[in-house]
Amino acid sequence: MIEIYSQNIDGVWFSVACNQGQIVSSSFGLSQQLILGNILANIPFNVPFQVFHEPSFFAKHVLSSLKRIYGGQNVNTNFSLAFARLPAYTQKVLKATAEIPLGYVTSYGLIAKAVGGGPRAVGNVMAANPFAPIVPCHRVVKSNFTIGGYGGGLKTKLELLCREKRGFSNSKELEVSGRQLQVFPVEYVLRNLA
DNA sequence: TGCAAACCATAAC
DNA sequence: GTTATGGTTTGCA
Numbered sequence: 001m002i003e004i005y006s007q008n009i010d011g012v013w014f015s016v017a018c019n020q021g022q023i024v025s026s027s028f029g030l031s032q033q034l035i036l037g038n039i040l041a042n043i044p045f046n047v048p049f050q051v052f053h054e055p056s057f058f059a060k061h062v063l064s065s066l067k068r069i070y071g072g073q074n075v076n077t078n079f080s081l082a083f084a085r086l087p088a089y090t091q092k093v094l095k096a097t098a099e100i101p102l103g104y105v106t107s108y109g110l111i112a113k114a115v116g117g118g119p120r121a122v123g124n125v126m127a128a129n130p131f132a133p134i135v136p137c138h139r140v141v142k143s144n145f146t147i148g149g150y151g152g153g154l155k156t157k158l159e160l161l162c163r164e165k166r167g168f169s170n171s172k173e174l175e176v177s178g179r180q181l182q183v184f185p186v187e188y189v190l191r192n193l194a
Numbered sequence: 195t196g197c198a199a200a201c202c203a204t205a206a207c
Numbered sequence: 208g209t210t211a212t213g214g215t216t217t218g219c220a
Contacts, residue, residue, distance in 0.1 A: 087204075090203080090204085093203095107216095108214075108215055109216060109217095112201090112216095117202055118200090118202040118215075118216085119201070119202085119216055120201060120213060120214090120215050120216085121201080121202045121203040121213090121215095122202090122203090122214090122215080123213060124202085124203065124204065124212080124213060125203080125214095127213070128204085141214090142216085149213090149214025154214095157214090
């Protein structure tokens with residue numbers, strides 16, 4: 001049984017679907033209806049689900065983590081995510097994205113170089129990210145450090161990145177599935193907006 | 195700058 | 208199988 005919880009914290013809706021301690025999907029946004037739609041679209045069709053009003057202990061923990069991620073705080077996102085039902089390539093891209101640290105961004109193209117495939121394919125995975133904002137797809141931008149797109153709206157993406165600003169000044173290299181992935185301070189994005 | 199072409203995994207048909 | 212679809216990138220005028 002998949003359990004679905006949603007909660008409004010300080011004017012923003014957060015929602016999570018979980019199954020025995022594993023997160024099947026998560027989402028956030030201004031409209032409860034919209035994010036519930038996201039959640040429902042991402043749960044498998046052959047598993048029964050139920051929507052709860054009172055969060056369980058685990059759900060409470062997840063929801064408050066979502067809220068803290070939304071607030072730009074450093075959060076341990078070591079949750080067990082339901083990757084298994086996703087296509088192999090999608091898993092690789094999401095896992096690479098999950099490695100991008102707070103305060104940094106990278107580009108669609110660089111992720112593509114690290115995990116294979118092309119930039120547009122990476123963009124497609126981002127657009128369908130079932131685990132927002134746990135898998136920080138908002139930290140992926142265009143190669144020229146303009147913002148790119150975002151499911152929850154560009155304004156939201158920008159606000160998230162602003163709150164994640166940590167004053168780093170140098171790029172750095174991550175190791176992702178055996179290859180290097182370069183990440184850059186989020187300031188690179190924020191600086192070229194007027 | 196702006197436009198066209200190459201790009202590549204998915205989902206839908 | 209085939210096609211349509213992007214949260215892209217690069218090259219060239």
